[in-house]
Amino acid sequence: MLNAKVTAPGSGRIGVLIVNLGTPEATSYWPMRRYLKEFLSDPRVVETNRLLWWLILNGIILTTRPKRSGHAYEKIWNRELNESPLMTITRSQAERIGAQFRDDGRILVDWGMRYGLPPVGERLKALKERGCDRILVFPLYPQYSAATTATVADKVFETMEALRWQPALRFVPPYFAEPGHIAALAQSVRDHLKTLSFAPELIFASYHGLPESYVEAGDPYYGHCRQTTLLLREALGLPENRLQMVFQSRFGKAEWIKPYAQDMVADLPAKGVRNLVMIMPGFAADCVETLEEVAIGLKETFLEKGGVNFSTVPCLNDSDGSITMLTGLIRQELAGWL
Numbered sequence: 001m002l003n004a005k006v007t008a009p010g011s012g013r014i015g016v017l018i019v020n021l022g023t024p025e026a027t028s029y030w031p032m033r034r035y036l037k038e039f040l041s042d043p044r045v046v047e048t049n050r051l052l053w054w055l056i057l058n059g060i061i062l063t064t065r066p067k068r069s070g071h072a073y074e075k076i077w078n079r080e081l082n083e084s085p086l087m088t089i090t091r092s093q094a095e096r097i098g099a100q101f102r103d104d105g106r107i108l109v110d111w112g113m114r115y116g117l118p119p120v121g122e123r124l125k126a127l128k129e130r131g132c133d134r135i136l137v138f139p140l141y142p143q144y145s146a147a148t149t150a151t152v153a154d155k156v157f158e159t160m161e162a163l164r165w166q167p168a169l170r171f172v173p174p175y176f177a178e179p180g181h182i183a184a185l186a187q188s189v190r191d192h193l194k195t196l197s198f199a200p201e202l203i204f205a206s207y208h209g210l211p212e213s214y215v216e217a218g219d220p221y222y223g224h225c226r227q228t229t230l231l232l233r234e235a236l237g238l239p240e241n242r243l244q245m246v247f248q249s250r251f252g253k254a255e256w257i258k259p260y261a262q263d264m265v266a267d268l269p270a271k272g273v274r275n276l277v278m279i280m281p282g283f284a285a286d287c288v289e290t291l292e293e294v295a296i297g298l299k300e301t302f303l304e305k306g307g308v309n310f311s312t313v314p315c316l317n318d319s320d321g322s323i324t325m326l327t328g329l330i331r332q333e334l335a336g337w338l
Helices: 029-040 050-076 085-100 120-129 144-162 179-194 212-216 221-236 260-266 288-304 320-337
Strands: 012-025 107-115 132-138 168-171 201-209 243-248 275-279 309-312
Touching: 012 085, 012 120, 012 275, 012 320, 029 050, 029 107, 050 288, 085 212, 085 320, 107 120, 120 132, 120 144, 132 144, 132 320, 144 168, 168 212, 168 288, 179 221, 179 275, 179 320, 201 221, 201 260, 221 243, 243 260, 243 288, 260 288, 275 288, 288 309
Parallel strands: 012 107, 012 132, 132 168, 201 243, 201 275, 275 309
Antiparallel strands: none
C-alpha cells in the first residue's frame, strides 16, 4: 500500500504564459540594483569570462548604473500605479488576451517577467496548481535572440527541473515575419502618420542592439530584424531610402550590430532630413528603451542637431490590433491541443 498521497490527474486545462523582459520594482537605488544584477548576471545576456564579468559587474557597474538607470525610469514611470509602463502594458495584454478565451474554460492566461516580478517560475507553478497540465509559453520578442527568447526558455526549464509532475510545454515561435504582425505594424504607422502635422522624409525602424560577436556565433537576430524591416517596408509601399533599419541601446565598448541609431539620428539634419519618425518593431510594449531612450533621448539629439520635427510610433502595446495578432498566434499554437 502506498503511504504517500496519490495525486489525482490534472483537469486538462491549458495555461498560456505571456513573458516579457522585466522591470525594476521602483526607481530608487536598491530596486534598480537588484533588477540590473539579475539581468546582467545572465550569461546569455553578457557572454564573457564569468569571473572577469563578476568583478566588473559588482565592482563598477552595480555601483554606478542603478542611479543612472533609475533616472531614466523616473522620466517614464507610471505614477498612478507606481510601476513601469512595461508592467502596466504587459498585464493589460494578458488580461485582454485572456478575455478572448473567456468562453473556453480550459484556457487560462497569465503573465510574468524574465527578470524582476512577477517571476516566470512562480507563474508557471501557479498555472500548474490551477490544473494546467499543458502550458504554452509566449516570449514577447518578435525577433529571436539567445539573449532574449532563449533565456526565457532557460528559466522555464530551470523551473521544470524542480517539478516531479511536469506539464507538457510548447513555445510560441518568433513572429518577426508573421503576416499578422507585419500588418499590425504597418497599420500602426499609417494611423500615427495621420495624427502628425508634418510628413517625414524618413522613417527609422529601430531595434535593440546586440554585440556583433553574438551574430557571428550564430544568433539569427540580425537577419530577423532585416526581414521584419523588409516586410514592413513592402507593406507600407516605401522605397528603401524612406524606411531604414537602425540599432539602439548599445552597451559597453564592444562592436555592436550597425548602423547605430544614435549616430544615424545625429547625422540626419546635416544631410537635409528635417522631419523624422521612428518605430520600434522589436518591442511588443513600450518601455524605457522606447519611451526614454528614443522618444526623449533621440528626439533631443535630432532637434539639437538641427532637426525640426520628430515623432515615435507607439509600440503595438495592448491595442486592438495587437491583441488580435497575439491571440491569433496563440490559437495557431494551441490548435494541436484543442
